Amino acid sequence: MAAVLRPSLAHKLSAALAETRLRLLNISRYPGQLAMEIIIPIVFASMPMLLGRASGGGAAAENFAANTGTANYVAYLLIGSNVFTLVSNAFWHVAYWLRFEQETGTLESVYLTPTSSLTLVTGVALYSAARGLVAAGLAYIVGCLIFQVNPLQGDVLLALAFIGAGLVPLYGLTLLFGALVLKVKESNALIGLMQWVVSFLMGIFFPVAVLPPLVRLVALLFPPTWMTNGVRSALLGVGFFFGEWYLDLAVLWVFMLFAPLFGFWVFNRVERNVKRNEGMGQF
Amino acid sequence: MQGQVRIENLGKTYHARQRRGLFKSSESRVEALKGIHLAIQPGELFGLLGPNGAGKTTLIKCLTTLLLPTSGAAWVNGYRLTEQDNLIRATVGCMLMGERGLYWKLSGRENLEFFGALYHLMPATRRRRAAEIIDLLELGEIAERAVETYSSGQKMKLAFGKALINDAPLLILDEPTNTLDLPSARELRAVVGALNERGKTVIYTTHIMSEAETLCDRVAIVDRGEVLALGSVPELKASLKREAVTRIEGIISNAAARAVEGLPGVSRAALAAVNGHNTLTVMSPEPRAVLPRLIEALTAHQAVVQKIVPEEVTLEDVFIARTGRTLADDTRVK
Known part of the structure; x- marks a missing residue:
């Protein structure tokens, strides 16, 4: 027999990377999709940018600085739209992975193998993060060049640290979302709704300080809010929530510890419930 | 009861929602498996024969851990179902859902290597296994093409190949010749037979009586979630020895x-x-005694008789004798 009964970490990592490779091979068969992922956040940020210029006139930058802490509204909005794309794609990729495979029938095939759902999700998350980071990075640089601002100002390494620390709890949250998709067998409407809520809470085009107090509290329970503000503070100096970068990063570390565990616990319970009732393949 | 697969009183009940128009629905209870008892011995080619909806696939899905049974217990390759599911999955090669279980945008070889990785085979081993399977199933000419360009039969062949990637001691094949043309089906049955001769235990579900007759050492006839008859093909036929069949x-x-x-x-x-x-x-x-009455009854009901053929007992006759229905009937539990 060729199969390994007690897989080591190397075996599991190899399986996760195979899942990542599968997704990358699959998306390489649709090259237009990647181009769209670079264009969309630029177009998305352009709308409030042009509206601001139209309504603020020559004083647009000063007005913006008074409320957000930076006059560089171009980079501010591009960071918002790109982090949002990263977050939105993370939800899309996990939800779509489950839904698409339910519909095509490959989900049952994958569940016939001894690879755990944790390993599979790790593979999907690696793929999603790689795809999302490349697309968001390129979109940010291209957007900055189009609107003639410097993309590499501020502390780039710190910004990357916030993105890195934010991605782990983000994929923990996507597991909750994946569990919902597995159960209700619907992804498009759920993602549509989630995108509006996420963009609102994370302060896609505005600082969360302008949100009503109760909504602001909810927004601060959401890791992408800290990720967005961390990147903006590192690059544009808009100000960390707790004043110092390491305190904000510590909050993301706390999310990093709990969100994946909670997400996986819920996912496992829903998975078992689905197996008890209709089965993994039913869609 | 011992065996490579041991099933004791396995039951599966679904709660299905019945829709009535836009807003009304009600929940119904569907008993898909009703206390199945079976023991499959090492090296056996075991057939599960029954019409569509008999419960064969539900049983397979329970044994391959895709569904949790509602009651009873089972052991697969010595591992207990629901407690050692990962070990069961590692030691079973399964073909379920045929061509739907493949990634159509990937090539045949990419599919095999991907599933090899999910069985925790390291890269060199999965490349070797994929090459062996491509050779065995004569898929060499199409191995680098995207699966979406394959014919239905080629996809089924590849799906069968996927079940072999972990070289498991137990193969579970759910209607593997569906959508295959006759020569391809014969070819695939020959490969299954050869693998069985090399020591692999095979559970083979089918609703085609001739497949079960020609291929299987023992057959369980399943209908409405129950095993109606169990034995070797000659034993099952002998159970109807006193009956003659006329078509x-x-x-x-x-x-x-x-x-x-x-x-x-x-x-x-x-x-x-x-x-x-x-x-x-x-x-x-x-x-002979009943024939005149039979023709009389048919003509009285305006039947047009074209041919009367006395025949050998088949497994289908065993099924008919037990259920009063043919294997072509869909007996899905409502």
Whole structure:
């Protein structure tokens, strides 16, 4: 027999990377999709940018600085739209992975193998993060060049640290979302709704300080809010929530510890419930 | 009860929602498996024969850990179901859902190597296994092409190959010859037979009686979630030894078939429509004596009899004798 009964970490990592490779091979068969992922956040940020210029006139930058802490509204909005794309794609990729495979029938095939759902999700998350980071990075640089601002100002390494620390709890949250998709067998409407809520809470085009107090509290329970503000503070100096970068990063570390565990616990319970009732393949 | 696969009183009940229009729905209970007992020995080629909806796939899905059973217990390769599911999955090669279980945008080789990785084979091993399977199934010419360009038969072959990637001691094949043309089906059955001769235990589900007859060492006839009969093909046929089978072809209505079934000396009669022709299978311990009454009953119900053929007992006759229905009937539990 060729199969390994007690897989080591190397075996599991190899399986996760195979899942990542599968997704990358699959998306390489649709090259237009990647181009769209670079264009969309630029177009998305352009709308409030042009509206601001139209309504603020020559004083647009000063007005913006008074409320957000930076006059560089171009980079501010591009960071918002790109982090949002990263977050939105993370939800899309996990939800779509489950839904698409339910519909095509490959989900049952994958569940016939001894690879755990944790390993599979790790593979999907690696793929999603790689795809999302490349697309968001390129979109940010291209957007900055189009609107003639410097993309590499501020502390780039710190910004990357916030993105890195934010991605782990983000994929923990996507597991909750994946569990919902597995159960209700619907992804498009759920993602549509989630995108509006996420963009609102994370302060896609505005600082969360302008949100009503109760909504602001909810927004601060959401890791992408800290990720967005961390990147903006590192690059544009808009100000960390707790004043110092390491305190904000510590909050993301706390999310990093709990969100994946909670997400996986819920996912496992829903998975078992689905197996008890209709089965993994039913869609 | 010992065996490579041991099933004790396995039951599966679904709660299905029945829709009535836009807003109304009600929940119903569907008993897909009703206390199945089976033991499959190492090296056996074991057939699960039954019509569509009999519960074969539900049983397979329980044994491969895709579904949790509601009651009972099972051991697969010595591992207990629901407690050692990962070990069961690692030691079973399964073909379920045929071509739907493949990634159509990837090539055949990419598919095999990907599934190899999910069985925790390291890169060199999975490349070797994929190459061996491509050779075994003669898929070399199409191995680098995207699966979406394959014919239905080629996809089924690849799906079968996927079940071999972990070189498991137990193969579970759910209707593997579906959508295959006759030569390809024969070829695949030959490969299954050869793998069995090399020591692999095979569970083979089918609703095609001839497949079970030619391929399997033992057969369980399943219907409505129950095992109706179990034994080797000669044993099952011998269970109907006292019965003779007569097949009548022509234009025969359901009413005529019912009238025949009610005749003295007829133990079972089942009507099946194949290619626009009706075939009435009649079982009787005294076929010659019953024949005049039989023709009389059919003509009284405006049946047009084209052919009357006395035949050998088949597994389908065993099924008919137990259920009064043919294997072509869909017996999905409502």
